[in-house]
Amino acid sequence: MKKPIFILAFIFFAAFMFMAAIDMRPFGEPARSEMDDYFIENAQVQASSNNVVTSIVFDYRGFDTLGEGTVLFTAVIGIVALFREVAK
Amino acid sequence: MIGEMSRIVRTMTNIIFGFIVVFGFYVIAHGHLSPGGGFQGGAIVASAFALLLVTYGTEVIQQYIAKDLLSVIESTGLILFGSFGFLGISATYFYNIVANSGGLFGSPTVIGVNPGDLNTSGTIALMNIAVGLEVLAALGVIVLTMSAAAEIIQNKEKS
Amino acid sequence: MNGILMHAPALVIALPLLAAFVTPILGRFNYKKISWFVSAVFGVTLLLTLLMAGQILTNGTIVYVFGGGEAGLALPSGYTFPIRIIFQIDAMGIFMALITAVISFLAAVYSISYMEDYSGVDKYYTLLLLLATSMFGMELTGDIFNFFVFFEISSISSVALISFRSTFNGEPAEAAIKYMVISSISALMVLFAIGLFYGQYGTLNMAAIASFMQFTKLDKMALILFLTMLAMKSGAVPMHMWTPDAYSEAPSAITVVLVATSQASLYALFRIIFSLYNVTLNTVTVGWILIILGVLSMFIGVTMAVIQKDIKRLMAYHSISQTGYMLLGVGVGLAVLANPAALASYGIKAMEGGIFHIINNALYKGLLFLTAGALFYRTGTRDLNKMGGLAHNMSYTTLFYIIGAAAIAGIPPFNGFASKLIIYESVYQFNPLLAIIAMLVSILTLASFVKIFHSAFLGPQLEQYKSVQEVPKSMVFAMAVLSIIIIFFGLFPNLIVKYIVHPAVMALINQSHYTSTILGGM
Amino acid sequence: MIGNFPFVAVIMLIALGMYSLMFKKNLIKIAIGLTLLEGGVNLFLITLGYRKGGVAPIYTMAPEGVKMVLPTPQALCLTSIVIGVATTALVLSIAMILYKQYGTIETDEIRRLRG
Numbered sequence: 034m035k036k037p038i039f040i041l042a043f044i045f046f047a048a049f050m051f052m053a054a055i056d057m058r059p060f061g062e063p064a065r066s067e068m069d070d071y072f073i074e075n076a077q078v079q080a081s082s083n084n085v086v087t088s089i090v091f092d093y094r095g096f097d098t099l100g101e102g103t104v105l106f107t108a109v110i111g112i113v114a115l116f117r118e119v120a121k
Numbered sequence: 122m123i124g125e126m127s128r129i130v131r132t133m134t135n136i137i138f139g140f141i142v143v144f145g146f147y148v149i150a151h152g153h154l155s156p157g158g159g160f161q162g163g164a165i166v167a168s169a170f171a172l173l174l175v176t177y178g179t180e181v182i183q184q185y186i187a188k189d190l191l192s193v194i195e196s197t198g199l200i201l202f203g204s205f206g207f208l209g210i211s212a213t214y215f216y217n218i219v220a221n222s223g224g225l226f227g228s229p230t231v232i233g234v235n236p237g238d239l240n241t242s243g244t245i246a247l248m249n250i251a252v253g254l255e256v257l258a259a260l261g262v263i264v265l266t267m268s269a270a271a272e273i274i275q276n277k278e279k280s
Numbered sequence: 281m282n283g284i285l286m287h288a289p290a291l292v293i294a295l296p297l298l299a300a301f302v303t304p305i306l307g308r309f310n311y312k313k314i315s316w317f318v319s320a321v322f323g324v325t326l327l328l329t330l331l332m333a334g335q336i337l338t339n340g341t342i343v344y345v346f347g348g349g350e351a352g353l354a355l356p357s358g359y360t361f362p363i364r365i366i367f368q369i370d371a372m373g374i375f376m377a378l379i380t381a382v383i384s385f386l387a388a389v390y391s392i393s394y395m396e397d398y399s400g401v402d403k404y405y406t407l408l409l410l411l412a413t414s415m416f417g418m419e420l421t422g423d424i425f426n427f428f429v430f431f432e433i434s435s436i437s438s439v440a441l442i443s444f445r446s447t448f449n450g451e452p453a454e455a456a457i458k459y460m461v462i463s464s465i466s467a468l469m470v471l472f473a474i475g476l477f478y479g480q481y482g483t484l485n486m487a488a489i490a491s492f493m494q495f496t497k498l499d500k501m502a503l504i505l506f507l508t509m510l511a512m513k514s515g516a517v518p519m520h521m522w523t524p525d526a527y528s529e530a531p532s533a534i535t536v537v538l539v540a541t542s543q544a545s546l547y548a549l550f551r552i553i554f555s556l557y558n559v560t561l562n563t564v565t566v567g568w569i570l571i572i573l574g575v576l577s578m579f580i581g582v583t584m585a586v587i588q589k590d591i592k593r594l595m596a597y598h599s600i601s602q603t604g605y606m607l608l609g610v611g612v613g614l615a616v617l618a619n620p621a622a623l624a625s626y627g628i629k630a631m632e633g634g635i636f637h638i639i640n641n642a643l644y645k646g647l648l649f650l651t652a653g654a655l656f657y658r659t660g661t662r663d664l665n666k667m668g669g670l671a672h673n674m675s676y677t678t679l680f681y682i683i684g685a686a687a688i689a690g691i692p693p694f695n696g697f698a699s700k701l702i703i704y705e706s707v708y709q710f711n712p713l714l715a716i717i718a719m720l721v722s723i724l725t726l727a728s729f730v731k732i733f734h735s736a737f738l739g740p741q742l743e744q745y746k747s748v749q750e751v752p753k754s755m756v757f758a759m760a761v762l763s764i765i766i767i768f769f770g771l772f773p774n775l776i777v778k779y780i781v782h783p784a785v786m787a788l789i790n791q792s793h794y795t796s797t798i799l800g801g802m
Numbered sequence: 803m804i805g806n807f808p809f810v811a812v813i814m815l816i817a818l819g820m821y822s823l824m825f826k827k828n829l830i831k832i833a834i835g836l837t838l839l840e841g842g843v844n845l846f847l848i849t850l851g852y853r854k855g856g857v858a859p860i861y862t863m864a865p866e867g868v869k870m871v872l873p874t875p876q877a878l879c880l881t882s883i884v885i886g887v888a889t890t891a892l893v894l895s896i897a898m899i900l901y902k903q904y905g906t907i908e909t910d911e912i913r914r915l916r917g
Binding site: 077079082083084086088091092095098099102103106108109112113119 | 152153154155156158160192195196198199202203206214215217220221228229230231232233235237241242243244245248249252255256259260262263266267269270273274
């Protein structure tokens with residue numbers, strides 16, 4: 034009963050995503066890159082870091098990284114809580 | 122998971138283990154100069170733990186690596202990370218106040234292509250170390266807990 | 281004092297987050313006192329949120345730039361685009377944050393007694409703190425990738441909390457894995473949609489995206505992804521299969537927070553539709569999609585609820601049906617967004633009804649789930665057929681249950697009536713049929729809550745529940761606070777609508793204000 | 803079309819992940835599906851950041867006068883990878899708990915996970 038609906042949904046999903054891919058701008062030519070050019074120019078001056086990616090990860094978007102560390106922390110606490118009776 | 126592996130594997134593990142850990146810390150410390158950083162380096166160190174687990178089995182390793190200690194390290198790493206954000210609270214949260222200030226990690230970097238100087242980048246380097254500690258402990262706890270639980274579940278099934 | 285006020289947006293996230301990191305360490309030293317520590321942290325967070333709310337309602341939107349040289353400086357000097365993560369808190373955001381703060385504080389207080397006998401309480405409180413933090417993040421942020429990060433924290437922590445009781449039986453784990461798969465798919469597809477935005481506009485700030493928005497084909501695709509995935513996460517009907525399982529298997533205090541989480545997803549949906557797209561999209565079509573989703577949720581939710589025997593499952597289906605009311609109200613507002621005359625005459629009113637219903641739903645749904653938790657705490661069962669005559673022993677709980685049930689069914693002196701009346705009035709002007717369906721659903725809601733009341737509280741005192749007592753003080757306190765707020769909202773709805781709900785609605789509708797706070801006068 | 807081939811490849815990965823999520827009954831296979839989906843989305847982000855002829859955005863020992871690729875997607879991708887690790891670990895742990903309770907990880911043998 035459910036399988037035909039799933040197959041239809043899957044075909045619809047795949048077609049939808051392919052349309053997105055075909056509509057994208059050509060590969061390798063970013064449409065707008067003001068923000069990234071700013072990072073490349075200013076990372077050494079403002080954050081004094083040679084690695085632009087790291088300067089984004091820990092300085093410009095440092096708050097995201099705090100969230101990222103939190104995700105890992107959450108998963109660890111969750112796993113320890115899950116196995117709290119098993120491990121005893 | 123069950124028991125020890127053969128002598129060849131144990132010998133190689135003993136030799137490689139130290140190198141993996143050192144390489145992991147190298148990646149953590151040079152996060153602001155070369156590809157890598159806290160997350161990648163932490164993952165490398167944690168993979169050394171996984172190697173130990175595979176080689177020696179969970180029971181042996183649990184005597185040497187305390188899970189409680191690891192989870193304390195993990196919390197400490199994150200607390201440090203959050204607090205480094207507070208260093209710049211005179212401007213805003215997460216303001217990089219140490220960069221270009223002249224102190225530890227505070228010397229300005231050469232603009233343009235350069236060979237790299239470890240003593241730059243301010244809070245970025247500090248945060249890299251904090252995150253590195255957090256990730257190595259977190260992944261270590263995950264690997265240890267899951268393998269210990271897997272062993273218990275397997276044993277239950279046999280009996 | 282001024283400093284605290286200035287950094288309140290950062291502190292409201294950082295404080296519970298740091299508390300969450302400290303809790304596992306504290307748990308080693310003093311296992312018993314953790315619950316009090318966490319409740320205190322939530323109390324401080326609530327105070328901070330109230331401070332921010334006061335400031336926003338008098339002075340307008342707060343902007344906080346993380347890592348910038350100055351908190352209010354959104355753009356780097358000499359540039360016209362924001363580069364750092366920005367918290368942009370307007371009336372709507374703070375409205376949701378207030379709900380989160382109140383609900384999570386009360387959930388923590390309630391848990392002091394409720395979770396006493398469980399093992400691993402330190403982990404429970406850590407996860408609760410993380411869940412609350414993630415909700416604050418989702419509601420306050422003005423950066424779309426930052427939203428994704430908090431979205432993931434919320435799904436992972438709620439999964440861990442749903443499966444918290446899985447050491448005794450497998451059902452919580454089943455509910456958890458279902459929820460995990462669903463929410464991972466939705467988060468990843470949201471990330472894909474974010475990638476579509478980034479690929480076109482090269483920025484991640486919501487205000488900047490809104491100002492660049494041209495509604496190309498890719499934007500339409502991103503809208504479809506956001507719509508389906510966030511509706512799925514908020515438990516609207518065609519994608520609601522996770523809701524009853526997750527709500528009924530989680531510990532009761534967590535279910536209350538989960539209701540708030542699904543409303544945070546709903547908020548994100550409204551934020552994306554109104555602030556990012558606004559009139560560039562075909563408002564009538566999307567408005568009708570929301571209305572149809574809403575009506576379906578209302579109807580299917582309530583009809584499924586009537587036949588349930590498990591008290592928490594029944595209430596979970598009702599929360600699906602209540603989500604329908606919000607979607608209906610806001611959908612009507614969206615459908616007439618491009619039509620200023622209709623918007624002024626009933627569109628804004630309908631949206632006020634929908635938004636007001638969000639806070640009302642969080643309050644009475646919270647109260648009802650807490651009473652269900654109280655029943656479970658004393659009787660150890662969720663099966664309605666096994667309960668009976670509990671009004672003899674648990675008089676406070678009975679009183680609170682009556683208040684909550686009356687509020688959800690829309691009986692006059694309570695808050696549910698206030699928002700439902702606004703929805704009926706305005707929706708009737710838009711399309712009478714929809715208003716009639718909404719009223720019908722309300723009657724069915726009343727019927728199913730009378731059923732619970734009859735089978736759990738009324739009747740002769742049962743033999744096995746002779747020795748049952750009233751629940752401990754902390755649980756009574758949490759339920760009492762919610763009841764007082766419900767009665768207050770029910771008695772003075774105009775006050776609440778005028779000072780809190782109306783600014784929130786205007787913040788949603790007025791897109792140019794949203795973009796110009798970040799990008800300067802456009 | 804041919805210039806967009808990297809995007810098409812990304813979509814194929816995503817579709818594969820979705821396929822195994824929808825049609826597979828084994829929890830481990832579902833976890834693999836999630837990983838595939840996540841890999842596809844991460845690859846999509848990275849693809850967005852490529853600039854023709856660009857080098858990695860790191861100044862240490864970089865070649866002179868060459869454009870750099872966009873750094874933001876790489877940072878986003880790093881975040882999303884770590885989130886993915888956390889998700890996968892949690893899914894596998896819950897699968898282990900289910901295995902402990904029921905002795906199986908086939909969803910159609912577990913009561914509530916049918917369909």
